[in-house]
Amino acid sequence: MTPPEHEIGRPGGLFQRPQPELALRSSRELISSDLPGITASSSSSFARTRKSLSISESRPALTAAPSSISKSRSPSNLRSQSHERSSIGSGGSSPSTSKIDSNDAYKQIIVRSFAPRVAVFASSDTEEFVRRKGFQDGLYSLLRPYGERLHSKVVIRDSVGGSRGWDDFGIRFMDSQKLQKHSAHRASGDIVGKDARNLFNGSQRISEHSRSSYSNETGTSIDNLLDHYLRTAGAASQDQGKHYFDFEGTPYEQRPELSPSYPAYLRKLLSSASIVPYETFSHPVACLIAVSSRHPAPIEALRQLYSNTGNRSKNIPAWMGTEYLRYYVLIHDEENDDITKSIALFDLMKRHFGLHCHLLRLRRSQCVPTDDDSTKVPSCEWLSAEEEIGKLCMRDYTSEVELAEKYILESDSSAIKSLLREMVTQSIVPFMESRVMIWNDQIASRRRGIGGRFMSLSKRWTGFGSAKSTKTGLIGVSNPSGSNYDYQQGFYPPETPEATMRQLGDYAFMLRDWKLAYSTYDFLRADFGHDKAWSYHAAANEMAAITSLLIPQVFSSKSRSESPDQMLDNAAYSYLTRCSMTFNVNRCLTIAIELLKNRGPNAADDAARWGGKLLELGVLTPSAQALITERVAECYMSRTRAYLAVARTRTRQAALWNVLASDSWLRLDGVDQARARLREASAFYGLDNQDSAGLPFPSMQGLWQRLTVALRDAGGDDYAALIDTSVDEEDFELNSTEEREQLNAVTRPSITSSTDAEGFTNQDAGHTRSASLDDQELQSDGFE
Amino acid sequence: MSYYFCIVGTRDQPLFELEFGTSKQGGDGVARFTQEARHMNPFVVHSSLDFVDELQWTNNQMYLKRIDQFASSHISTFITPTSTRFMLLHLPHPPNTTPTSQPMPNSFPPFTPYTSVPPSSSTASRGTSSSGSTSIPNNPTSPQTEEAIRQFFGEVFEVWMKAIMNPFTSTEGKIGSPVFRQRVVAAGRKYL
Numbered sequence: 022m023t024p025p026e027h028e029i030g031r032p033g034g035l036f037q038r039p040q041p042e043l044a045l046r047s048s049r050e051l052i053s054s055d056l057p058g059i060t061a062s063s064s065s066s067f068a069r070t071r072k073s074l075s076i077s078e079s080r081p082a083l084t085a086a087p088s089s090i091s092k093s094r095s096p097s098n099l100r101s102q103s104h105e106r107s108s109i110g111s112g113g114s115s116p117s118t119s120k121i122d123s124n125d126a127y128k129q130i131i132v133r134s135f136a137p138r139v140a141v142f143a144s145s146d147t148e149e150f151v152r153r154k155g156f157q158d159g160l161y162s163l164l165r166p167y168g169e170r171l172h173s174k175v176v177i178r179d180s181v182g183g184s185r186g187w188d189d190f191g192i193r194f195m196d197s198q199k200l201q202k203h204s205a206h207r208a209s210g211d212i213v214g215k216d217a218r219n220l221f222n223g224s225q226r227i228s229e230h231s232r233s234s235y236s237n238e239t240g241t242s243i244d245n246l247l248d249h250y251l252r253t254a255g256a257a258s259q260d261q262g263k264h265y266f267d268f269e270g271t272p273y274e275q276r277p278e279l280s281p282s283y284p285a286y287l288r289k290l291l292s293s294a295s296i297v298p299y300e301t302f303s304h305p306v307a308c309l310i311a312v313s314s315r316h317p318a319p320i321e322a323l324r325q326l327y328s329n330t331g332n333r334s335k336n337i338p339a340w341m342g343t344e345y346l347r348y349y350v351l352i353h354d355e356e357n358d359d360i361t362k363s364i365a366l367f368d369l370m371k372r373h374f375g376l377h378c379h380l381l382r383l384r385r386s387q388c389v390p391t392d393d394d395s396t397k398v399p400s401c402e403w404l405s406a407e408e409e410i411g412k413l414c415m416r417d418y419t420s421e422v423e424l425a426e427k428y429i430l431e432s433d434s435s436a437i438k439s440l441l442r443e444m445v446t447q448s449i450v451p452f453m454e455s456r457v458m459i460w461n462d463q464i465a466s467r468r469r470g471i472g473g474r475f476m477s478l479s480k481r482w483t484g485f486g487s488a489k490s491t492k493t494g495l496i497g498v499s500n501p502s503g504s505n506y507d508y509q510q511g512f513y514p515p516e517t518p519e520a521t522m523r524q525l526g527d528y529a530f531m532l533r534d535w536k537l538a539y540s541t542y543d544f545l546r547a548d549f550g551h552d553k554a555w556s557y558h559a560a561a562n563e564m565a566a567i568t569s570l571l572i573p574q575v576f577s578s579k580s581r582s583e584s585p586d587q588m589l590d591n592a593a594y595s596y597l598t599r600c601s602m603t604f605n606v607n608r609c610l611t612i613a614i615e616l617l618k619n620r621g622p623n624a625a626d627d628a629a630r631w632g633g634k635l636l637e638l639g640v641l642t643p644s645a646q647a648l649i650t651e652r653v654a655e656c657y658m659s660r661t662r663a664y665l666a667v668a669r670t671r672t673r674q675a676a677l678w679n680v681l682a683s684d685s686w687l688r689l690d691g692v693d694q695a696r697a698r699l700r701e702a703s704a705f706y707g708l709d710n711q712d713s714a715g716l717p718f719p720s721m722q723g724l725w726q727r728l729t730v731a732l733r734d735a736g737g738d739d740y741a742a743l744i745d746t747s748v749d750e751e752d753f754e755l756n757s758t759e760e761r762e763q764l765n766a767v768t769r770p771s772i773t774s775s776t777d778a779e780g781f782t783n784q785d786a787g788h789t790r791s792a793s794l795d796d797q798e799l800q801s802d803g804f805e
Numbered sequence: 806m807s808y809y810f811c812i813v814g815t816r817d818q819p820l821f822e823l824e825f826g827t828s829k830q831g832g833d834g835v836a837r838f839t840q841e842a843r844h845m846n847p848f849v850v851h852s853s854l855d856f857v858d859e860l861q862w863t864n865n866q867m868y869l870k871r872i873d874q875f876a877s878s879h880i881s882t883f884i885t886p887t888s889t890r891f892m893l894l895h896l897p898h899p900p901n902t903t904p905t906s907q908p909m910p911n912s913f914p915p916f917t918p919y920t921s922v923p924p925s926s927s928t929a930s931r932g933t934s935s936s937g938s939t940s941i942p943n944n945p946t947s948p949q950t951e952e953a954i955r956q957f958f959g960e961v962f963e964v965w966m967k968a969i970m971n972p973f974t975s976t977e978g979k980i981g982s983p984v985f986r987q988r989v990v991a992a993g994r995k996y997l
Contacts (some may be wrong), residue, residue, distance in 0.1 A: 040836035090967075209849040353832045413875070451816065631873070635878075637877075668857050671855050673851055673852045673853075673854050674852045674855050676851075676852065677848050677849065677851070678852075717817045717818060717846040717851055718811075718819045718848075718850075718851055720819070720822065720846075721847045721848055721851070723844055724844040724845070724848070
């Protein structure tokens with residue numbers, strides 16, 4: 022095998038390093054040395070020896086293939102992007118103008134996951150109506166799948182007046198019950214907090230404790246789900262002709278994603294965030310108020326529902342702003358009601374409630390797949406982990422009939438789609454745009470200016486001019502720093518400038534105006550830090566880092582790469598040490614890894630570094646750990662391509678992380694993944710057929726053989742294909758039998774246990790040999 | 806602190822390997838790697854060669870200082886004019902005790918922190934660590950440790966030069982001389 026061209030000039034071979042600064046010792050010292058076998062007698066002969074040595078070494082360095090990629094770039098580029106697309110499954114380019122890149126798939130997932138939420142408040146007769154159609158969870162479950170993908174371009178104007186169309190804009194419907202549950206949860210937390218009032222911010226700690234327990238629950242439910250995916254993915258991939266792990270010889274640029282469960286994991290991670298005070302992505306941007314035409318007094322019902330969404334209603338947690346859009350929907354029953362009456366009612370609604378109204382015409386009857394114009398309801402892409410688990414459990418316990426996918430009539434489907442299109446393009450997006458503009462003018466720019474900075478300074482140091490909220494006044498403990506932060510309950514009341522600015526940042530983010538969002542978060546994170554509102558501080562740092570990574574690269578790479586690091590560091594530290602919110606740390610760093618990786622080879626190094634840090638934090642569940650290890654390997658592998666300068670490749674790092682990933686998968690019994698990773702690793706170490714004798718360090722063989730043997734024992738149909746026939750199987754067997762016995766003794770395959778350092782015994786043998794100045798050594802080492 | 810020292814030739818082959826422990830603060834000079842760590846060490850050292858290859862073109866010092874970190878292990882490097890790499894992996898833990906894996910839930914061995922250092926931001930740890938322990942065995946990032954490793958490398962470099970002066974050895978061959986080994990062990994005892 023001839024080495025590829027770019028490896029010839031590998032550093033460490035022929036080329037001398039620039040300017041060694043350590044001067045050679047004087048000849049006297051050398052002569053006086055008592056080392057055996059030194060024949061140099063003067064400084065000149067020393068210099069000669071050095072010279073001849075470096076010359077004699079230069080030739081082998083040129084001709085021998087260094088231990089790096091000797092993976093043959095064979096012409097099987099056939100398995101190309103089609104797999105990549107299918108494994109992501111989300112499709113669709115994010116900005117319609119930009120070209121599709123394989124890496125962009127993850128960026129798209131991230132961007133799409135931060136979508137505006139719409140809470141659904143429906144009257145009881147509406148719920149009844151929808152239930153009759155076969156949707157047991159009410160109106161929101163009917164609308165939800167359609168909201169995730171709008172199938173139309175949404176044009177958004179940003180703060181500087183430019184407008185841009187997005188194909189993949191979506192909204193998420195949420196049940197109003199969810200909000201109520203949260204406000205109840207909140208209230209119980211307050212009661213606990215009152216007991217702990219002697220502590221300075223006791224209730225904050227307690228509420229954060231409950232939050233962190235929530236986040237741990239989320240972590241485990243994601244993990245359960247992952248396990249399910251891994252199990253089913255194995256079966257699915259067998260059906261599809263094992264395309265997930267059969268990628269030998271595929272060039273790195275076009276390799277299909279290795280773990281099909283990673284995109285799914287990312288989605289679950291992003292969609293499982295709970296409703297919290299310190300970020301407003303999960304707060305509703307709008308609420309949809311629905312009545313049906315059957316209702317005897319529809320206008321009154323709407324008013325009643327409106328008051329439920331209102332300011333001091335019990336249904337809304339105290340930290341949630343209520344200045345969201347209300348959108349009114351009248352559902353007309355096509356089969357039983359008179360359309361003229363409904364239209365008259367709709368006109369009345371418009372007169373009462375303004376323009377944000379819609380008449381939705383649906384048919385009452387339940388649809389079955391055999392109907393003429395039936396159409397399948399699309400499946401939800403953005404179910405949170407708990408919901409998905411619930412669904413899977415349902416699937417296990419319920420009968421076949423209920424399990425079947427839901428169908429509705431074509432006319433109903435198109436009516437819902439047009440409702441959503443109209444609602445998003447004519448109400449929600451303009452509403453958010455105007456909010457962003459107003460807040461930006463009235464609050465953000467006022468605080469950003471010199472006067473604002475002075476005000477916040479004077480407030481901070483003198484306690485002068487602080488606009489204390491009523492809540493703080495009631496409890497009667499003044500804030501020492503004069504900030505708006507409510508230390509007793511651990512949140513900023515929604516009417517304070519800080520809370521509003523956070524909302525401004527989130528709205529700008531959801532409208533994909535990264536620059537405005539970044540400047541807002543960047544401003545906020547200092548404020549939150551001064552107020553010691555750590556959860557807010559962490560969240561603002563997180564989002565500032567994410568937005569700064571989303572802004573297209575226009576500045577020099579150096580100045581850009583500094584600050585996200587700092588912000589991520591702050592975010593991770595605040596989340597983990599101050600608030601112990603493990604779920605958020607995980608989410609934050611996982612997003613950062615993906616976005617950094619997306620920014621090209623230089624940032625991929627940073628991505629890998631953050632991946633390593635995330636693993637060391639110990640917040641990941643085992644499956645997540647395996648996936649992240651794999652991602653780190655991917656990051657380094659993206660730096661092994663030929664166009665990089667040879668000195669800057671990360672071949673050896675990629676090899677290491679592939680071995681680690683293989684090990685992690687093996688612990689999880691993910692044999693196929695482990696095998697695939699080990700195969701990658703052996704390519705990077707330049708091994709033929711995973712023969713451990715070719716490893717660069719002899720002491721590596723212990724772990725390597727353990728992995729190969731464990732994989733062999735795990736079996737599988739395609740293992741025969743894995744081991745090439747050219748390997749001397751018998752020899753391998755002999756080498757590893759005793760290790761095999763050791764391995765079998767350990768029930769759970771803990772790969773790296775119970776062995777001695779073979780490398781050292783190896784080396785000792787070599788040492789006795791060459792101490793006696795072996796002839797063989799003489800011949801072999803360049804005295805031709 | 807436990808050390809794994811390795812001299813790596815220009816073709817990434819190990820020429821010399823040695824494990825030893827700290828001798829400062831009453832340490833007995835015995836390496837106390839766990840089995841997992843012992844098996845990972847060559848992998849980790851090999852993988853950090855990537856960083857050495859990149860750094861050697863931007864840094865004209867022979868001592869490249871701490872170049873990499875993997876879990877709790879740190880790697881320092883010295884590079885000779887002939888591009889032979891001296892790699893020293895150091896794992897901090899209290900002397901004369903076997904590093905115990907902290908009961909981090911769900912963490913697999915390579916990523917399990919060995920000492921009970923709470924996770925902290927790099928900025929915060931920079932502040933506290935300098936005021937706290939500056940001793941070599943405990944703090945791999947302190948200037949004292951850096952200096953000690955520099956002295957160690959300097960001495961090893963000297964001994965190594967003498968060893969390869971032997972006309973019957975090559976810079977790319979394994980160094981098997983017992984005297985060399987002895988000298989390296991002595992240097993380790995003296996400085997680390």
